[in-house]
Amino acid sequence: MEYLRLEFYSKLRIVCLMTLFIAQVCYGETDQRDVLAINSLYAALGYPPLPGWLVSGGDPCAEGWQGVLCVNSNITGIVLNGANLGGELGENLGAFLSIIQIDVSNNHIGGPIPTSLPLTIKILTLSGNQLTGSIPDSLSLLGQMTDLSLSNNHLTGVIPDSFQQLTPLVNMDLSANNLSGPLPPSMANLLSVTTLHLQDNHLTGFLDVLQDLPLITLDVENNLFSGPIPPKLMGIPNFRSTGNPFNTTIIPSPPISSPSPSSLAPQPPEIGPGIQVFGQPPPEPQHSSGKSKSLMSRKVFWVGIGGFLILLVLAFGVCFCISKRLKKKPPVKLSKNVQKSSSTVNVLKPSERRENDMGNKDLLAMSSTKSEKVETVAKSKDDHVIDMTKVNANSLTPRALPPQPSPRERVVVKPTAVPTSSSQRTIRTVNSAKFFSIASLQEYTNSFSQENLIGSGMLATVYKAELPNGKRLAIKKLDTATSRKWSDERFMELVSSMSKLRNENIVGLEGYCLEHGQRLFAFEYCENGTLYEALHLNDEVHEKLSWNSRVHLALQVARALEYLHEVCQPAVVHQNLNSTNILFDNELNARVSDCGFAPLLPSSHVTQLQGCGYGAPELESGSYTYQSDVYSFGVIMLELFTGRKAFDSSRPRGEQFLVRWAISQLHDIEALSGMVDPSLRSACSSKSLSRFADIISLCVQAEPEFRPPMSEIVQSLLHMIQRNP
Structure with missing residues (x-):
């Protein structure tokens, strides 16, 4: 019996293993529920041309679909x-089993935010799209x-x-939408939030709900x-609050034209930034039950102030009379208006002053101290009035405030970053890069029209610009999400460092723009497209790429990297080298673009670089050095050698990634x-093929320390050209 039992379990184990094997063969590595969810998302997006993605079925994890982790x-x-995605997000995002990050920012996705969202999501980035509708209530379910x-x-x-339930939330950005209404009370539960962006909306109400949060950055402009x-x-x-009608943060000035004591009582507060008077805190909003008490206390306060002023004026008058008598001159009588009471004090408006009175012999400057200044101006010998317009703001009344927007007005244009004093100092240090204003770039690009659109990427949109002298430039306009992460000072430091990169094999920075929160670069214009287009899209240019011209192109790119890695101090690592960043000038010379752009790249670009076939193996551990650039250069050489794409989903599974397919054949003549x-x-x-392949094999070695420096690669390519001119 024991033998039969063991035999039964042995057969059962074999059956289970065979079942598992068959399941893997039939369905692949990826859980079928995730496959169905990503197929549904692909359909909602309108089937964009994403490498590896299939309309139905497929194995995203095993096949390395672009952007899928x-x-x-x-x-x-x-x-x-x-x-460059369009379409919508659909209603099946919630079907993913274990997804923790969705980042489809800076695309053209429309429609509403799905109400069904994955409960496991930790990072949800949908910024820079065309989403409509309201924020769904189902956010309350995303507790992670x-x-x-x-x-x-x-x-x-x-x-x-x-x-x-969103207590783990650390960063939230709802800016630049059309959201309205007050902040919800449950925001007080965001006990981990450190960054909150709410600017450029129509939000109303108070900010009290945010006061106990551990915020480091808050923008409600x-x-x-x-x-x-x-x-x-x-x-x-980092608190920004301009462009809001904060309307109960000041004690208003008394009316300046009414002669009665009751008119000295304050009117409802005017719109303006908070200013404290006599060191007192700004008044809190009053409920209807306490209005009469508040008005009475204010009246008493201002009546006291008026009485004090009258006594002060009388004292000055007495002193004046005494001084006149001592000089044996006819005494000057104070006007009846001053002698009666505070109800007859006439406060002159600035517009009511008469300049010719300043030259009158009877002009009397009575007193001036650090804390207060009162002037009496005589209209005649028997008639004096008190000019209160020069009373010091700290002692009597709030100083004049600049006009603030009314609640119906909405200031959208942010303060101009250039020219501020700090920016001007930085601008003067960027000698080789010209400053362009937004207005001039709009003129040169026809208001950034579609016909001047060259392309768009993960960081920016590029437009062709034509200057009045006929010179052309490529204007790279950073997207809003990227711009917001950079202060004016850091941006100018980046401009300064990029402007110093001057090499015949590099696309040079000609200028920049820093105005109204916009950050743009102006580069040299290369009119013959990219290496990617020449190899894979443009048959006319492809025919011009002879073997010798391809070797020369490889040498030009190698020299650009040699300059960045070994000439620049400190060394510059490109970090995004691929055939779309290699441009052709009017003589079909290769020029490497985006040099010095590495600080702008998001962390997700590593995943994209690997998904496109240019990422070195060490990128999986988050390590990127100049040797990683060497690997990407090796992939570009492979493209020149084979005419194939670095990643091509249309090919059989074993040939989709160019390096994986080619690496074992590079030493087989x-x-x-x-x-x-x-x-x-022919x-x-x-x-010649063998020598070229030897250089490639050195560049794409799995271990970064075994890859040669770019100076050695330059010498190897030069030897090839010398032997086969």
Whole structure:
């Protein structure tokens, strides 16, 4: 019996293993529920041309679909920022089993935010799209979320009261939408939030709900918030609040034209920034039950002030009379208006002064101290009035305030970053880069029209500009999300460092723009497109790429990297080298673009670089050095050699990633003739192919320390050209 039992269990184990094997063969590595969810998302997006993505079925984790991150058999992330996506998000995002990150920012996705969202999500980034509708109440279910960004969309309605369970949330950005209404009470539960962006909306009400949050950055500019700013918020290191009608934060000045004591009582507060009088805190908003008491106390306060002023004037008058008598001159009588009471004090407006009175012999400057100044101006010997317009703001009345926007007005244009004094100092240090104003760039690009659009990427949109002298430039306009992360000073430091990169094989920085919160670069214009287009899209240019011209192109790119890695001090690592960043000038010389752009790159670009086939193996551990650039250069050489894309989802699974397919064949002379671009097979010798392949194999080695420096690669390519001119 024991033998039979063991035999039964042995057979059962075999059956289970076979079942598992068959399941893997039939369904692949990715959980089928995640496959269905990503197929549904792909359909909602309108089937964009994403490498690896399939209309139905497929194995995203095993096949390495672009922007798809996996752990074991589950999809854990979708990162497709700046991928030119359209369509909508659909209603099946909640079907993903274990996804923790969705980043589809800076695309053209429309429609509403799905009400069904993955409960496991931690990072949800939908900024820079065309989303409409309101923020769904289902946010309340996302109890693991740490980062939420919905900025720069067309969202409307109120912010839902759905933050009760979102205590892990650290960063939230709802800026640049059309949100309205007050802040929901449940925002007080965001006990981990450090960064909150609410600017450029139509939000109303008070900010009290935010006062106990551990905020480091808070931006509420250009809204309709009112009421006093809670004192706790004033202590936030990065707090921006301009462009709001905070309307109960000042004690108003008394009326300046009424002669009665009752007119000295304050009117309802005017709109303006908070100013304290006599060191007292600004008044709190009063409820209807306490209005009469407040008005009475204010009347008493201002009547006291009026009485004090009258006594002061009388004392000055007495002193004046005594001084006149001592000089044996006829005494000057004080006007009856002053002698009667505070009700007859006539306060002159500045517009009522007469300049010719200043030259009158009877002009009497009675007193001037550090804290107060009172002048008496005689209209005649028997008639004197008191000019209160020069009373010091700290002792009597608030100083004049600049006009503030009314609650119906909304200031959208942010303070101009250039020219501020600090920016001007920085600008003067950037000698080789010209400053362009927004107005001039709008003129040169025809208001950034579609016909001048060159392309868009993960960081910026590029437009062609033509200057009045006929010179052309490529204007790279940073997207809003990227711009917001950079202060004016850091941006100018980047401009300064990029302007110093001067090499014939690098696309040079010609100028920049820093105005109204916009950050733009002006680069040299290369009119013949990119290497990617020449190899894979433009048949006319492809025909011009002979074997010798391709070797020369490789040498030009190698020299650009040699300059960045070994000439520049400190060394510059490109970090985003691929065939779309290699441009052709009017003589079809290769010029490397985006040099010095690495500080602007988001962390997600590493995933994109790997998904496109240019990422070195060490990028999986987050390590990127100049040797990683060498690997990407090796992939570009492979493209020149084979005419294939670095990643091509249309090819069989084993040939989709160019390096994986080619690496084992680079030392096989017979295989090389079959790998080379079909248009070159009769135009190059096997010895030349072998030398080129040897350089490639050194560049794409898995261990970064074994890859040669770019100076050695330059010398190897020079030897090839010298032997085969």
